[in-house]
Amino acid sequence: MAQYIDIRTLNFLLNDIHGLNQLLQLPRFQEHDLESLTMFLDSVKDFSDRELYPCFKEMDEKPAYFEDGKIIVHPQIGTAMKQGGELGLMRLPLTHEEGGLQIPLLIHTAAYAIMEAANNHVPGYLGLTYGAAELILYFGNEELKNKYAPKMLDGEWAGTMCLTEPQAGSSLSDITTSAVPAGDGSFRMKGQKIFISGGDHEYVDNLIHLVLARIEGAPAGTKGISLFVVPKKRLNADNSLSPNDVTTAGDFQKMGQRGYCTSHLIFGEKDDCHGWLVGEAHKGLKYMFQMMNGARIAVGRGGAAIALAAYHASHAYAQERPQGRRVQDSGKKDVTQEPTLIINHPDVRRMLLFQKAVGEGSLSLVFQAARYYDLSVASVDEKDRKKYYLLLELLTPIVKTYPTEMGTQSVSNGVQVLGGYGYCSEYILQQYYRDIRIFPIYEGTTGIQSIDLLGRKMMMENGTASRLLAQEINETIQAALTHDDFKKYAKTLGANLKLTADVMDFLGGFAKNGEFERYLSDATIFMEFLGTIVVGWQWLKMAVEAKNALLAGKTDYPESFYESKIHTMKFYFKYEMPKTTSLAETLMSEEVLTVVEEKEGAWLND
Ligand SMILES: Cc1cc2nc3c(=O)[nH]c(=O)nc-3n(C[C@H](O)[C@H](O)[C@H](O)COP(=O)(O)OP(=O)(O)OC[C@H]3O[C@@H](n4cnc5c(N)ncnc54)[C@H](O)[C@@H]3O)c2cc1C
Numbered sequence: 001m002a003q004y005i006d007i008r009t010l011n012f013l014l015n016d017i018h019g020l021n022q023l024l025q026l027p028r029f030q031e032h033d034l035e036s037l038t039m040f041l042d043s044v045k046d047f048s049d050r051e052l053y054p055c056f057k058e059m060d061e062k063p064a065y066f067e068d069g070k071i072i073v074h075p076q077i078g079t080a081m082k083q084g085g086e087l088g089l090m091r092l093p094l095t096h097e098e099g100g101l102q103i104p105l106l107i108h109t110a111a112y113a114i115m116e117a118a119n120n121h122v123p124g125y126l127g128l129t130y131g132a133a134e135l136i137l138y139f140g141n142e143e144l145k146n147k148y149a150p151k152m153l154d155g156e157w158a159g160t161m162c163l164t165e166p167q168a169g170s171s172l173s174d175i176t177t178s179a180v181p182a183g184d185g186s187f188r189m190k191g192q193k194i195f196i197s198g199g200d201h202e203y204v205d206n207l208i209h210l211v212l213a214r215i216e217g218a219p220a221g222t223k224g225i226s227l228f229v230v231p232k233k234r235l236n237a238d239n240s241l242s243p244n245d246v247t248t249a250g251d252f253q254k255m256g257q258r259g260y261c262t263s264h265l266i267f268g269e270k271d272d273c274h275g276w277l278v279g280e281a282h283k284g285l286k287y288m289f290q291m292m293n294g295a296r297i298a299v300g301r302g303g304a305a306i307a308l309a310a311y312h313a314s315h316a317y318a319q320e321r322p323q324g325r326r327v328q329d330s331g332k333k334d335v336t337q338e339p340t341l342i343i344n345h346p347d348v349r350r351m352l353l354f355q356k357a358v359g360e361g362s363l364s365l366v367f368q369a370a371r372y373y374d375l376s377v378a379s380v381d382e383k384d385r386k387k388y389y390l391l392l393e394l395l396t397p398i399v400k401t402y403p404t405e406m407g408t409q410s411v412s413n414g415v416q417v418l419g420g421y422g423y424c425s426e427y428i429l430q431q432y433y434r435d436i437r438i439f440p441i442y443e444g445t446t447g448i449q450s451i452d453l454l455g456r457k458m459m460m461e462n463g464t465a466s467r468l469l470a471q472e473i474n475e476t477i478q479a480a481l482t483h484d485d486f487k488k489y490a491k492t493l494g495a496n497l498k499l500t501a502d503v504m505d506f507l508g509g510f511a512k513n514g515e516f517e518r519y520l521s522d523a524t525i526f527m528e529f530l531g532t533i534v535v536g537w538q539w540l541k542m543a544v545e546a547k548n549a550l551l552a553g554k555t556d557y558p559e560s561f562y563e564s565k566i567h568t569m570k571f572y573f574k575y576e577m578p579k580t581t582s583l584a585e586t587l588m589s590e591e592v593l594t595v596v597e598e599k600e601g602a603w604l605n606d
Helices: 007-017 034-061 076-087 105-118 123-139 142-153 284-318 346-378 382-417 419-423 429-436 446-457 460-481 484-512 516-520 523-551 559-575 579-587
Strands: 065-067 070-072 157-162 178-181 187-197 206-215 225-231 233-235 241-243 246-251 262-267 274-277
Touching (some): 007 034, 007 105, 007 346, 034 105, 070 246, 076 123, 105 123, 105 284, 123 206, 123 284, 142 157, 142 206, 142 225, 157 187, 187 206, 187 225, 206 274, 225 233, 225 284, 284 346, 284 429, 346 559, 382 419, 382 429, 382 446, 382 523, 419 429, 446 460, 460 484, 460 523, 484 523, 484 579, 523 559, 523 579
Parallel strands (some): 157 206, 178 206
Antiparallel strands (some): 065 070, 187 262, 187 274, 206 225, 233 241
16 A cells, blocks of 8 residues: 555654653643554554545545435445544544543544545544534533534534535625524524535434524624534434434535535525524634634644645655656766666655655644644643643644645645656546645635734734744754754744744734734735744754754664654755745835725736
């Protein structure tokens, strides 16, 4: 079987970079040890090898489709839900009281990254079920918790998140799905939701939709949105199930992730769709957003996983494909000489190193966020919990964006490594390329994440979160400065922190003047700028750890493994970090070329 993830790198990141063992000292996680968690991840890898990877290509070739009011998905989805439930994949980070296993989110993230690298069409069915159950467990009343959560955590029932409507995508304040009290404690639901991932299939007994809707008479905008549990089938007093007037109207046919169905659902066509309020009325969006951190980390994780799988595929190809001769060989034009393998051409090596740098750097970033999450819920000291919560909040839009945007670019490089074969369906690279393209779009587009980062997170609590992040980065800089040959990288990272402060000073001027549209107009450029720096930080961290291990003669991994981490850090600092200078120049330019003026649209029409 082709390699789709390097478990050594995964373990290095978990243990040596993100301090899994240290997390396990916290009371919340104390019952687990490294050995049992390693065995658990081994079983997830085994499950992925057996059940997920072998049908990855087939799911693309035989996509989910709509027929006679139903969505037909690949039968392996049924196996995945069942075995996923048995493996506990829907209950890992939840507490025992919630029915969970109280395992760090860091391990949950690693487990899902393995599955996503094997077959990114499947883990969403499990992950959404976990996310929906988590929402019910956090905010629902006892009745909702008891009725729905246990079967969802077992994988017998699946869950979805229903936010998007035809007219309300990025702007959830425009949601119109309505909820009218039915007089029996439930609400009559009416409306349409589109693009609902995992929205319907036959391999579970019931689907539990978490639906954002407006109670009749609720205030306009986001303050009037409530959250409802709307099952596809109602659970009767005798535990039988009967239809709940949820109609599947279609399945969107997509360029990628074709095994992961994307449904159009209609609630209440016959005025008989019942929903149950989760928590308090009008607080639905707040509840949903509390869960968004997890969902956004999950999307970044998926981007990182696909980028890594694509790296392994193009790396394997480059080691087998002979083409041309090395420039340095005098026989470049001498066709009697054996051709070299393409991996020996510097340009191919550059593309592969770019893929490796983005893939592994992204995975480390995603793990960083998972660690902050764990510390934000499990730290003993309340001050620490607050600190890590702020760090997580700041990092979340970057974690959603860098692995997905740069992951897309890195997979494109992977296609390029294969030349013409990269474009052909016989090879897997084109599938990764089509699959990853959705990741910068769903769960909040890059544009929306960037506005969140610059408009809210950078300024959060008077800039406390950004100061905390700078402190964390500074710790790595100090560690790198202890090695003479790392000083220049440490200084580059330090200079980038200073540059970030300069950019914020410049842009902050617009915010202070009330020119908010101007302030946010280049938010996506700012995201690229800060994302590049933050992943540079991850690489320096990895390189320092690798250097220390080499100096100490550690043998957890071969020398070449540690050296490869240092080499990739150097690659990142030579090829990626300099981009921040030009991005900063754009960000601090006085010219305004994108904000709508009176001559609206003029520059685009002519
Ligand atoms: C395969 C797939 C699966 C999905 N799964 C789910 C799901 O399970 N549940 C669910 O509820 N939704 C789901 N979605 C919906 C997804 O979250 C939305 O598509 C996404 O949020 C964008 O909304 P939109 O498509 O309406 O685009 P629009 O909101 O119309 O955006 C179009 C463009 O305008 C930009 N834009 C919009 N508003 C602004 C602004 N204020 N400032 C700057 N730029 C802006 C966007 O960045 C984007 O580039 C899914 C979508 C797809 C394609």
